Amino acid sequence: MSLQISRRGFLAGLGAGLAIAVLPKTGEAVPATTTPGNDGGFSPHALVHIAFDGTVTIICHRSEMGQGIRSSLPVLIADELGADPARILVRQAEGDKKYGDQNTDGSTSIRKPYDNYRKAGAAARQMLISAAATKWRVKPETCVLANHQISHPPTKRTLEIKDVVQAAAKLPVPKDPKPRPFAELTHVNDPDLPLLDGVAYVTGTATFGADVTLPGMVIAVIARPPVVGGKVAKYDKRKALAVKGVKDVIEMPVATKPWVFQPWGGIAVVADSTWAALAGRAALDITWDHGEHADYNSQAFREELLASVRAPGTAHRNVGNIDTAFASAAKTVEAEYVVPHLSHLQMEPLAALARVNPDGSAETWAPTQNPQANRSAVASFLGISEDKVKCNVTLLGGAFGRKSKSDFVIEAVYLAKQLKVPVRVQWTREDDVKHGYYNAVNAQRLRAALDAKGTVIGWHHRTAFTPIAATFTGITDTPTEGDLQQGVTDLALAVPNIRAEGCKAPAKTRVGWFRSVYNIFHSFAVGSFIDEIAHARGQDPLATWLELIGPDRKMSLADLGVAKLPNYGESLDKHPVDAGRLRNVLTKVAEMANWKQKQGRFLGLAAHRSFVAYTGVVIAVEPDPQRMFRISEAWIAMDAGTVVNQERVHSQMEGAVVMGISNVLYGGITMKHGMVEQSNFRDARVARMRDVPHVIHTHVVPSTAPPSGVGEPGTPPVGAALANAIFALTGKRLREVPLAKALKI
Amino acid sequence: MKIKINGVDKTLDVDPEMPLLWALRDILGLTGTKYGCGEALCGACTVHLDGHAVRACVTPVRRADGKAVTTIEGLSADGSHPLQKAWLELRVPQCGFCQAGQIMSAAALLAANPHPSDADIDQSMAGNLCRCGTYTRIRTAIKKAAGDK
Numbered sequence: 001m002s003l004q005i006s007r008r009g010f011l012a013g014l015g016a017g018l019a020i021a022v023l024p025k026t027g028e029a030v031p032a033t034t035t036p037g038n039d040g041g042f043s044p045h046a047l048v049h050i051a052f053d054g055t056v057t058i059i060c061h062r063s064e065m066g067q068g069i070r071s072s073l074p075v076l077i078a079d080e081l082g083a084d085p086a087r088i089l090v091r092q093a094e095g096d097k098k099y100g101d102q103n104t105d106g107s108t109s110i111r112k113p114y115d116n117y118r119k120a121g122a123a124a125r126q127m128l129i130s131a132a133a134t135k136w137r138v139k140p141e142t143c144v145l146a147n148h149q150i151s152h153p154p155t156k157r158t159l160e161i162k163d164v165v166q167a168a169a170k171l172p173v174p175k176d177p178k179p180r181p182f183a184e185l186t187h188v189n190d191p192d193l194p195l196l197d198g199v200a201y202v203t204g205t206a207t208f209g210a211d212v213t214l215p216g217m218v219i220a221v222i223a224r225p226p227v228v229g230g231k232v233a234k235y236d237k238r239k240a241l242a243v244k245g246v247k248d249v250i251e252m253p254v255a256t257k258p259w260v261f262q263p264w265g266g267i268a269v270v271a272d273s274t275w276a277a278l279a280g281r282a283a284l285d286i287t288w289d290h291g292e293h294a295d296y297n298s299q300a301f302r303e304e305l306l307a308s309v310r311a312p313g314t315a316h317r318n319v320g321n322i323d324t325a326f327a328s329a330a331k332t333v334e335a336e337y338v339v340p341h342l343s344h345l346q347m348e349p350l351a352a353l354a355r356v357n358p359d360g361s362a363e364t365w366a367p368t369q370n371p372q373a374n375r376s377a378v379a380s381f382l383g384i385s386e387d388k389v390k391c392n393v394t395l396l397g398g399a400f401g402r403k404s405k406s407d408f409v410i411e412a413v414y415l416a417k418q419l420k421v422p423v424r425v426q427w428t429r430e431d432d433v434k435h436g437y438y439n440a441v442n443a444q445r446l447r448a449a450l451d452a453k454g455t456v457i458g459w460h461h462r463t464a465f466t467p468i469a470a471t472f473t474g475i476t477d478t479p480t481e482g483d484l485q486q487g488v489t490d491l492a493l494a495v496p497n498i499r500a501e502g503c504k505a506p507a508k509t510r511v512g513w514f515r516s517v518y519n520i521f522h523s524f525a526v527g528s529f530i531d532e533i534a535h536a537r538g539q540d541p542l543a544t545w546l547e548l549i550g551p552d553r554k555m556s557l558a559d560l561g562v563a564k565l566p567n568y569g570e571s572l573d574k575h576p577v578d579a580g581r582l583r584n585v586l587t588k589v590a591e592m593a594n595w596k597q598k599q600g601r602f603l604g605l606a607a608h609r610s611f612v613a614y615t616g617v618v619i620a621v622e623p624d625p626q627r628m629f630r631i632s633e634a635w636i637a638m639d640a641g642t643v644v645n646q647e648r649v650h651s652q653m654e655g656a657v658v659m660g661i662s663n664v665l666y667g668g669i670t671m672k673h674g675m676v677e678q679s680n681f682r683d684a685r686v687a688r689m690r691d692v693p694h695v696i697h698t699h700v701v702p703s704t705a706p707p708s709g710v711g712e713p714g715t716p717p718v719g720a721a722l723a724n725a726i727f728a729l730t731g732k733r734l735r736e737v738p739l740a741k742a743l744k745i
Numbered sequence: 746m747k748i749k750i751n752g753v754d755k756t757l758d759v760d761p762e763m764p765l766l767w768a769l770r771d772i773l774g775l776t777g778t779k780y781g782c783g784e785a786l787c788g789a790c791t792v793h794l795d796g797h798a799v800r801a802c803v804t805p806v807r808r809a810d811g812k813a814v815t816t817i818e819g820l821s822a823d824g825s826h827p828l829q830k831a832w833l834e835l836r837v838p839q840c841g842f843c844q845a846g847q848i849m850s851a852a853a854l855l856a857a858n859p860h861p862s863d864a865d866i867d868q869s870m871a872g873n874l875c876r877c878g879t880y881t882r883i884r885t886a887i888k889k890a891a892g893d894k
Contacts, residue, residue, distance in 0.1 A: 066840030066877045195833070201841030202829040204777020204817030208842060211776040219771070244760065274780075275760065275767040347781050347789060347842040347876045397779070397842025398876045429782040647836060651879070655839055658878025681786035681874065689880045690867045696881050 042169035044127055045120035046099050048077060050169075054148070054162025056081065056124075057089040061099035062109040063369050064092075064197065065346075065396035065403070066655070067711045068648030069109045071196040073117060076110075076644045079187040080121025080179055082128075082145030083161070090196060095371025095391035104369040105404050105513065106568065107611040107709025110644055114707050115179075122177035131167035132159050146186070182642065182704070191646040197395065208397045209367035210351035214422040217353065218247055220415050221277040221426055224266035224435050227290040227674035228510050229255060231265055239283040240269050245276025249284070250418055252411065258474035259510050261377050261406040264435050268415055274426050293674040296508040298441060302338055305443035305505055308464040309336065313503030316481040317461075317489045319561035320497035322449070325458030329449035333536045337446070337525035338736040341669040342439035343432075343678075344514055345686055348397020350427040354378075354412035356420070361388040362413060367396040369404040377406040378413050400659075401513035405437055433684045434676040437512025438669055440465040440505070442521040446529040449497070454537040456548060459493055461500040461526075465518065470507035477506040479518075482566045487522030487716065489562045490609060492579035494550020498561055509671060516712040519610040520663055520719065521737075527606030527720020528735065531727065541605050541724065542590050552580030568612050574706050575612040581639050582609055585616035585701060589637040592697055593618035602629075604724030606717035611709025613640040614701075617657070617721040620693075621729050627745050629729055631661060631722070634693045639701035640708040646700055653698040653714045660718020662687035665745075668738040685740070746810040750775070751819025761807035765799075766790045768806045769816060777817040777845050781874070788873030791846040791853075792816050798853035800872075817845035820852060827890035828852055835886045839877035847873045851887050860891050 041051035049057040058074035070090060078085045093099050100113055125145050132150040133140040136157060144151050151158045187193065200206035225231060237249035248270040255262045269280035326332060352366035362382055368374045368391070375391040382389075396403055408425060415423040427435075442465040449458030467483045469476040479502035481489065488500045514520070534544035554576035557565060567575060586607040590596075593603060595618060607616040616637045624630035636653045643649050666685035670677045678684040723734050726743075734742050746757045750773065759768055764783075769775040769792070778801055781789030785800035792801045793815040794808070820826050828848050831837075838844045847870070854861055854869040861869065866884055875883070888894040 064840075066838075068839070195836050195838065197841060198833045198836065198838065199824055201838040201844050202817075202832045202848060203820075203824045204775075204845045206841050207776075208779070210770075210780065213774070273759075273763070273767055273771040275763040275771070345876060347779075347787065347840065347874065349780065396840060398840045400876075426780075429784070429787075651836065651839055651882075654881055655878035658880060659876070662876075662878075680784050681782050682784070686874060686876060687878070687880075688874060689870045689884070692878070692880050694863060694881065694884060 041165055044123040044173050047117070047120045048081065048124050050124060050161065050165055052162070052165050054160055054165060055089060056083040056087070056161065057091055059091050059093045059099065061093040061102045063104040063371070063393050063396055063399070065104065065369065065399040067109070067652060068195070068645055069104070071193060072110065072645035072648055074196070075187050075193060076117050077121040079185045080118050081124045082147070084147045085187050087148055092393050094393065095375040097372060102370065102372050103404070105401065107712040111612070111707040111709055112569070118179035119177045122179045123174050126174045126177050127168040127171050128161060128164055130171055131164035135159070135164065135167065188644045193645050193647050206395050208348055208395050210424065210426060212353050212365040212394060214353065214355060217422040217424055218270050218272060218419065219274050219277050219424050219426055220268045220270045221274070221281050221428065222252060222266045222268045222411060223281050223284050223286055224264045224431065225288055225290070226434070227293050228259065228264065229257065229291040229293050231289050231291065232267060233287045233289040235267055235287065236285040239285065240280040243276055243280040243283055245273055246271045246280035248419065249280070250415060252414065259471050261410065263407050263411045263414065270415065270419065270423065277426070278428070290674060293508060296671050296674040298341060298671040301441055301508055302443065305441060305464040306336060306338070308503040308505060309443050309445040309462040311503070313462055313464070313501035314478060315499055315501045316484050317498055317500035317561045319495070322458045322460050322497045322499045325449045325497035326447070326460070329458065330452040331450040331536070333448045333450065333533050335446055335529055335532055335735060337444045337521070337528060339442045339521035339524060340667065340737060341441050341671070342514055342520065342663060342667040343436045343669045343684060344400040344402035345432070345684060346398030346400055346402055349429055349432045350403070350408040351424060352409040352412040353422060353424045354409065354416040355422040356382070356413065356417040360384055363390040363392065364409050364413065365392045365394055366409045367394050367399065367403055368406065368409060369396065369399050370406070374406045374409050377410055381410050381413060382417065400515040402437065404513060429681065430679045433669070433678050433680060436669070437471065437510045439514040439517065439520060440511045444521065444525040446525060448529070448533050450537065454539070456495050456533060458497040459495045461488055462503050463488060463522065464503035464505040465521070466505045466507045466511050468511050468513060471510055471512060478502055478504045481562065481564060483518060485566050486518035486610060487526060487608060489560060490565055490567070490577050491526060492549050492555060492577055492582050492609065494548060509674070515659065516610060516715045519608065519716040523606065523608040523716030524664060524719040524723070524737065527608065527717055528723050531604070531720070531724040532733065542586070542595055545586055545605065545607065546583060549579050549583050549586070552583060554578050568709065570612050575708065577609065581614045582607055585614045585637045585639050588699060588701065589616035589618050589635050592637060592699060593620070593635040602725055602729035604721040604726070604728060606720035606724065608713070608717040610713045610716055613638060613708035613710065613713035615713050615717050617717045619718070619721040619725040621725045623729065628743055629726065631691065631693050633695055635697040636714060637699040637701060638714060639703055640710050640713065641703050641705035642707045643700055644707070649700050649710050650698045652710050654696045656714025657696050657718050658687055658692050660715045661692055661722055663715070664719035664722055664737050665691065665740050666738050746806060748809045749813040751815060757806060759806060762805050764802050765792065765804040765806050765809055765814065766801035769801060775816050775818055779842055779845060781843065785872070787843070788850055789843050789846040791849040791873065793849060793853060796853070796856060798850050817849060820848065826852065828855070828886065831886040831890040835882050835889065837879050837882040837886050839879055843873065843875045847875065847883055851883070855887070855891055860893055861887065
């Protein structure tokens with residue numbers, strides 16, 4: 001590879017993504033202890049391997065989907081170890097519990113395993129230093145390991161890693177390795193790290209889901225029931241089989257509630273090329289039995305949810321007494337907000353390759369966010385033990401939660417078992433739009449009680465949406481206190497009387513996680529409503545925000561008025577609900593945008609806490625002769641605690657602004673008779689280049705707090721900031737997504 | 746059908762109606778060109794046909810008969826096209842899936858218009874979707890490759 005990617009590129013040629021097998025087999029399976037005499041070197045930790053030739057391999061056990069984990073996790077471990085990140089190998093892990101949790105979801109890939117990463121590097125460093133110190137007969141604490149070299153400064157002696165691997169491999173793995181002070185890490189504090197897979201991306205050599213081929217492989221596309229839970233009543237395959245290249249037509253298993261990760265059913269057409277399979281599918285004659293969900297009409301469901309939030313639900317947050325607050329109010333502000341189903345619409349349609357071997361074992365290659373769940377699902381589907389299943393992870397061409405679900409991989413496994421040859425299942429964009437796990441439809445009703453001075457003395461929030469648990473239980477129909485943590489019960493409010501309720505919303509289709517999940521609609525409503533309160537009081541929105549957030553403080557469960565807070569799986573000690581950090585991102589982003597200067601400018605502001613990170617956003621719009629307005633500039637400030645790869649955090653923030661704009665401007669999957677009405681990007685719209693600002697200003701708040709999420713927390717406040725900016729320009733308060741509908745754009 | 750692909754003459758014996766995209770990917774093994782929508786709505790499959798940007802997903806392979814096709818794999822011999830270099834320097838890609846199509850669209854733009862304005866970029870890149878939201882960096886990278894920034 002002759003292309004120089006940067007002054008500190010990762011070792012060349014390793015960017016292709018898929019299963020770079022650099023480790024001898026014998027060296028892999030030694031997660032916790034060393035094996036003296038092992039020819040392959042040693043593994044002081046499941047994520048680190050050091051070969052006798054000195055090669056340091058870091059195993060990336062999380063999936064790369066654009067968040068940059070392959071350019072971050074290996075650098076952190078290498079840095080802690082003392083290896084030069086430009087000289088390490090990175091190997092993508094297959095699904096295996098030995099690596100720890102691999103579920104690349106919930107913005108966890110840095111924050112959850114962070115201490116583990118540090119210890120992995122520290123263990124390797126201590127062993128290598130210990131071996132060198134013994135050789136030199138000096139104290140280990142007088143030695144340094146940095147940039148692949150161990151040195152003893154008092155005597156100016158040095159050794160390369162390779163010189164001590166044999167000896168280090170014989171040492172016990174330290175039980176409690178001590179990470180270096182963060183400030184000592186030279187690479188993760190570099191604001192300008194290179195992209196591991198950059199060269200592969202720009203030369204077309206990166207390996208995504210549909211880029212893996214096996215000898216004898218066939219390609220399948222599937223005609224799936226238009227309504228979830230539907231099935232084939234009858235079908236005629238003759239015309240499909242007559243298409244040149246079509247090899248077989250196979251009926252898929254029928255999906256039954258709860259949906260979990262089951263394939264959706266239907267008829268598969270198997271061919272020697274994607275084109276032949278598509279032509280064969282088009283020639284199928286199928287009569288569907290639509291099943292019990294054929295009565296689902298998302299417009300009617302919208303009315304049902306609005307009715308739901310107009311009646312009391314289950315209260316999960318209580319502070320003071322809102323009834324007396326509203327009874328004594330001089331003024332009340334009320335508003336209802338609606339957000340429809342949203343689809344992930346990741347650029348890479350689903351694709352998976354599977355092989356079921358004659359001995360019954362199976363192997364899959366797929367762009368999965370959750371290789372372990374995928375492995376379990378395949379094993380369970382085939383009725384074999386997990387050790388008979390190998391789940392390889394390709395690069396993910398975007399995912400946003402859709403690829404957490406293994407439905408598409410199971411389809412390939414089913415067909416591979418039937419056909420006894422490797423099968424790639426290729427989804428079309430239409431399949432992706434029509435057979436998703438959609439973000440739930442939501443309605444909210446917010447009320448604020450203001451006293452004679454305009455101070456907010458009561459806050460009443462109701463929200464109705466189908467919880468994702470419904471996809472797994474088939475019966476859950478009301479959001480729980482756990483669901484309400486996403487922007488309702490964890491909202492820092494300095495208001496003496498608060499009530500928040502979850503209202504009924506029975507499942508009508510498959511719902512699932514989509515980047516930032518329930519925060520999308522909660523932040524849209526809360527951020528818009530605070531703007532509405534500001535205007536009702538005739539006050540600057542920033543002042544209202546600051547007053548509502550109140551003084552800097554870490555909020556207890558009692559302060560919040562909740563019985564418990566899942567807090568994204570983190571303790572409140574480690575990751576408190578910190579009103580000061582929320583206030584800080586708000587004032588910071590307002591300063592960046594020069595918020596005070598409003599003459600001739602149309603600005604909208606919002607802030608939000610999610611995934612234990614804090615984000616503030618300002619959006620500027622300007623009049624545009626062609627389409628009412630243009631989004632001219634955006635500012636985003638994020639406090640995500642300790643940051644490992646600043647450059648990728650900035651890129652995530654930029655992407656979050658674009659996706660946030662896309663969600664509220666165009667988002668909206670609708671269903672009639674249980675069928676999705678949209679089919680492709682012409683009606684399932686997403687932001688294009690002209691829809692987004694030319695400049696997105698980003699700021700990462702310097703912090704030594706424990707790492708927070710990064711991939712998701714940027715998105716939520718963007719929607720409200722945009723709606724508020726549109727209000728500033730047009731005086732129109734838009735409370736329903738997609739905004740494009742009311743704007744007629 | 747005879748097509749010059751990335752400078753090499755190839756003979757293709759496939760259904761002439763097969764979209765160029767699937768001929769490239771399934772028959773020739775050139776997987777750098779991506780499938781994103783199948784209806785010329787996303788630009789992920791953008792390639793050059795006799796130097797012009799086309800969406801391979803709606804271009805029947807017969808239309809390429811006797812012509813020259815350039816894919817991302819053939820844009821430069823060694824990844825040294827100014828756009829590829831600018832893309833890396835600015836770290837444009839996030840998931841990377843749409844980027845081959847973005848670069849091919851941008852390359853056709855620069856070939857025809859070496860110093861595009863913002864409006865020119867909007868116009869030429871309007872058909873290329875990026876769901877990760879790399880648009881601002883794409884714009885900057887195009888200007889950088891054009892020597893304008």
